[in-house]
Amino acid sequence: MTYVKGHGTQNDFVVIADPDAQHDLDVDLVTALCDRQRGIGADGVLRVARSGALVDQGVLDALPPGVAADDWFMDYRNADGSIAEMCGNGVRVFAHYLRSAGLVPDDRFTVGSRAGGKPVVVHASDAVHADVSVEMGAVRIGDESTVMVADESFTGLVVDVGNPHLACVVPDLDAERLAAIDFLLGVHIDAAVFPHGANVELLTPPVRDGGRYLAHMRVFERGVGETRSCGTGLVAAAAAALAGIGEDSGRLVITIPGGRVEVTIRPDGAVLRGPSVLVGDGTLRPGWNA
Numbered sequence: 001m002t003y004v005k006g007h008g009t010q011n012d013f014v015v016i017a018d019p020d021a022q023h024d025l026d027v028d029l030v031t032a033l034c035d036r037q038r039g040i041g042a043d044g045v046l047r048v049a050r051s052g053a054l055v056d057q058g059v060l061d062a063l064p065p066g067v068a069a070d071d072w073f074m075d076y077r078n079a080d081g082s083i084a085e086m087c088g089n090g091v092r093v094f095a096h097y098l099r100s101a102g103l104v105p106d107d108r109f110t111v112g113s114r115a116g117g118k119p120v121v122v123h124a125s126d127a128v129h130a131d132v133s134v135e136m137g138a139v140r141i142g143d144e145s146t147v148m149v150a151d152e153s154f155t156g157l158v159v160d161v162g163n164p165h166l167a168c169v170v171p172d173l174d175a176e177r178l179a180a181i182d183f184l185l186g187v188h189i190d191a192a193v194f195p196h197g198a199n200v201e202l203l204t205p206p207v208r209d210g211g212r213y214l215a216h217m218r219v220f221e222r223g224v225g226e227t228r229s230c231g232t233g234l235v236a237a238a239a240a241a242l243a244g245i246g247e248d249s250g251r252l253v254i255t256i257p258g259g260r261v262e263v264t265i266r267p268d269g270a271v272l273r274g275p276s277v278l279v280g281d282g283t284l285r286p287g288w289n290a
């Protein structure tokens with residue numbers, strides 16, 4: 001099995017090309033691949049397969065809305081082996097991989113995901129770096145909920161970006177205090193609100209900077225733990241930040257530990273724009289996971 005290692009603002013992935021969906025991406029394989037000591041090490045795995053092949057092989061029950069059988073599908077797995085509906089940084093890396101491997105002829109195409117088809121634009125790319133926009137689709141904002149991080153409680157909005165988020169814009173939080181929060185002391189969401197778990201974002205209040213807003217964010221991902229970036233989390237947090245100041249649209253540049261991305265929120269959907277890096281590639285030797 002060959003792989004490519006890539007990241008989007010240091011949210012890192014093992015990319016496995018499997019056009020006909022022949023591999024069994026079971027929990028043992030995914031957790032071993034993502035293990036930073038005994039595997040390649042990553043926050044998740046992106047299987048590159050034809051959407052129709054995933055249906056034929058029973059990985060998907062049916063094609064999700066907006067996904068055609070011959071679209072390339074990002075079959076995303078978290079580092080713990082669980083399946084998630086969508087990964088915003090993953091789509092950028094996935095699109096970059098497709099371009100760099102010559103699997104798509106143009107810079108505009110649709111990437112399939114369990115949360116539906118995601119149109120992408122590859123603004124610039126070479127073998128290593130790319131700048132990619134993803135139309136993330138509808139952002140649904142729900143009620144408030146709270147999360148305990150160690151013994152501190154944070155209140156946020158339940159946000160659905162295809163996958164579940166609790167996006168907390170924390171009054172008076174600044175970048176320094178945000179950096180000092182210790183997720184290792186425990187992150188506890190309300191299981192009654194999130195029966196399938198959730199990703200948790202902590203965000204500083206947005207500060208206007210010309211025609212955009214600036215903010216800082218950290219994220220604790222379902223199925224992974226703290227990551228240096230989360231694309232769907234950035235979209236959820238941007239929508240929550242705008243909602244908090246009574247806006248339903250706007251542009252935010254958000255700094256996360258892994259870099260900076262731009263999120264545009266409009267009433268009809270969100271766009272995430274940021275970098276992708278393809279770090280290198282290799283071959284797994286027979287028996288590596290025995």
Ligand SMILES: N[C@@H](CCC[C@H](N)C(=O)O)C(=O)O
Pocket residue numbers: 011078083084085086087088089090163164199221222223224227229230231232233
């Ligand atoms: N890192 C991702 C989100 C990956 C899925 C998430 N952990 C979940 O379980 O919902 C992103 O960039 O969006």
